[in-house]
Amino acid sequence: MNADPKTLHSLLADAPNRWGRWGPNDEIGALNFLGEREVRQGLAAIRQARTFTLGVPIATDRGDPVFPGRWPARHFMVADKAGFTAGHWHPLHGGLEFADDYVTGFAQAGTHCDALGHMWFDDTLWNGYPAASTNGGMTKAGIMPIAERGIVGRGVLLDIARFRGKAALGRGETITHHDLVECARAQGVEILPRSILMVRTGWVGALLGGRETITDTYWEPGLTFSLDLVRWFDAMEIPCLVTDTLANETTYEPDTGMMLVLHAALMRNLGIVFTEMAWLDDLAERAAADRQFDGLFCGSPAKVSKGTGGSINPVFIR
Template identity: 50%
Template structure:
């Protein structure tokens, strides 16, 4: 992504220009809409990376505040409830800022890792939020392709799997397509519970590193990768023991934007029903100053 300029903080989102937005809009046929975020503060909990905690939502006032006499209705009789949430910015469906992970003390585009002190001065989520991610997207339903409800712990997805799944679906992956991959893994959390989901060792299924995969992302200029897993890739690469190598190879090196913890079940069912796996995708994370990431509720229109 060096050709995008020494000050670039958008990475792959640079590819999503007006022409790409128009191409995405042109794919709309049925006008069915899908909201891809998980519920924040669900009674079933929040699926988060181990070591993080789920959202805590607290009421500051409700009907009880007026019943107890601690609050009085506003002039005219209006009463209202209020609450707030404390959560990890990466604790729900979210975008990673391109400076979220790094190695050799260099972030995306060569920015110094010391620019992360007290908040990301460079490559934060804010530029991504201000630009938005809108364009033509495709869903690759790997679980359905393999004849499963969901992939198992540590199950790998290769470049060949992506291409073969697309071929079986009749889906053409074009340059600058937003790529969504369904593993079904997230449903483990909601259907079988956190204990099963986090059963050690915690190793999600997902994409596995290969030179061919990274070169394909580079040549196809994929702007954004989204999956129904927490990390968008197999947690530990079984070939070399490296943790999250694609965060380095794709996000840090190529500037591919990561959209993680997507709820893809309803979308996948509809795609299987009508045989159409491409659509318009649009998303803008919250505008968090110097944030490492931010919650987002991506919208798909078919």
């Protein structure tokens, strides 16, 4: 790797790219790998019929952790009992009263999926679509095609934090594909081709618990770029990457200082769907107790018209 590449264009010049693999109109990328066989593999991994939901709460009273530059979702009551008591609202015919509310926030707040066109460089999105197609809304590679397709397959939990003997990884701590393979081996679980990878760092738990905070020097832990890592993801045909961090990768690359390189290398170039800020702590605790780290992952983001992303509350069944 060039010791000091100046652009993503030069850094990824020799990295794999899947544009056109599923035709010129494709907008779901690596989700094309999830067919009937992969769904059946996920179903076959269910042994206890126990379910875990992987979404985090949003619009909490204490404020939600969000990536720097965004702000937490906000929740407003529009109608409640106090409104009826004050005479602002009146019971429906027959006597029914009601509560109603309003939530506003970023599409990438809380647990969410990124659209494949969410980030780009060289004025080009996933599959070669022009960056101008984002103007006024995602007319190409938005979240709607992913939401309509859904994400269902065999999920594999890789508890990197526990593997390293920590409650949570530290700021800027990195993970390679070799770490993923070694963690799987230690856990006794196999990363099959087309597995949905669920990587636990403990970071969201640390943010929600107040042990870590969002600051101007924010630098979260996670996967770090190398050409070998990108080639491994390509060869393994990974359809979806799920982590308990805000951006699914370390914020800055230690070697180059570039920001969010894997959004370019994995999402933009390979069409891998990113699911970020998943709640994996409860699942990890149970998996460590009974040594079952795989199961059926299923979920679909909200169908946000022309959206850059969508909230999701995945269900994992094991």
